[in-house]
Amino acid sequence: MNIRPAVKEDAVAAARLLYDALHDVAHQLTGQESEEDAVTILEQFLKDEEGRLSYHQSLVSEVEGKTAGIIVTYAGDEAERLDRPIVERLRKLKNDPSISLDKEADEDEFYIDTLSVSPQFKGQGIGSALMHAAEERAKERGYNKIALAVVTDNKRAYSLYLRSGYEVDKEIIINHHVYYHMVKHL
Numbered sequence: 001m002n003i004r005p006a007v008k009e010d011a012v013a014a015a016r017l018l019y020d021a022l023h024d025v026a027h028q029l030t031g032q033e034s035e036e037d038a039v040t041i042l043e044q045f046l047k048d049e050e051g052r053l054s055y056h057q058s059l060v061s062e063v064e065g066k067t068a069g070i071i072v073t074y075a076g077d078e079a080e081r082l083d084r085p086i087v088e089r090l091r092k093l094k095n096d097p098s099i100s101l102d103k104e105a106d107e108d109e110f111y112i113d114t115l116s117v118s119p120q121f122k123g124q125g126i127g128s129a130l131m132h133a134a135e136e137r138a139k140e141r142g143y144n145k146i147a148l149a150v151v152t153d154n155k156r157a158y159s160l161y162l163r164s165g166y167e168v169d170k171e172i173i174i175n176h177h178v179y180y181h182m183v184k185h186l
Contacts, residue, residue: 001126003133006058006070008047013067014060015043018053021116028175029053029086029101031093045086052082052113059133061117061126068121071130072113073137076105076147102174104149109183110138112148115157131164135186144186149179 006014019026019039027033030041045053052074061069074082083101090099105111112134117126138146149172150157158180166182173179 001068001124001129002062003059003129004062006046006055006060008055010055010058010060010067010070011043011046014046014055014058014070015039017067017070017116017118018042018046018072018114020119021114024177025175029090031090048085050082051085052079053086054082057082057113059130059137061121061130063121063124063126066121067118068124069115069117069126069130071115071134073134074105074111074113075141075143076109076111077107079103079105079107079111102172104172104174104181105147109145109147110134110141110143112146115148127160128164131160135184139186145183146186147181147183149174149181152178152180 016039019042026038026042030038032038032041045051046055048054053072057074058070058072060067087099087101091097115127115130135146148161150161161182166184168180169183170181171178172181
């Protein structure tokens with residue numbers, strides 16, 4: 001297994017992984033109703049130079065040359081700036097200047113936006129390895145706290161995060177669903 005910074009060429013495989021993790025949030029962020037159209041827009045977001053889902057915010061895991069997983073991270077105090085391209089696109093698409101995104105990250109934390117492992121590679125420690133790489137990235141950038149959100153009924157992910165040292169500090173709402181906001185002090 002190799003973990004490395006994402007590049008634009010990862011967008012096709014990584015977009016599918018993002019969709020698998022984001023589900024209805026992918027439709028919210030892209031403004032698209034069909035899965036195919038949402039994946040296409042996620043692919044574009046990954047290729048963009050700016051934005052919270054840009055390849056610049058992502059690490060990928062490869063196994064035997066195949067994209068096995070992705071983790072998207074960013075500094076909480078950069079969330080508003082990173083959300084701007086997505087919000088502007090949605091406002092234009094929907095002709096609605098009031099559109100905004102739910103706040104996920106606190107300003108004093110490094111934030112794991114999305115973690116996804118390909119079904120064929122689950123159970124091989126890839127999710128844990130990507131989380132560890134994100135924690136190292138947080139430390140390198142001077143953060144002593146890392147956080148993530150997990151929908152309350154995702155027991156598998158919730159268990160992984162607990163085992164990895166994350167604790168629930170509050171509940172937040174993302175796209176009308178309740179999530180646990182979980183933190184780990186580094």
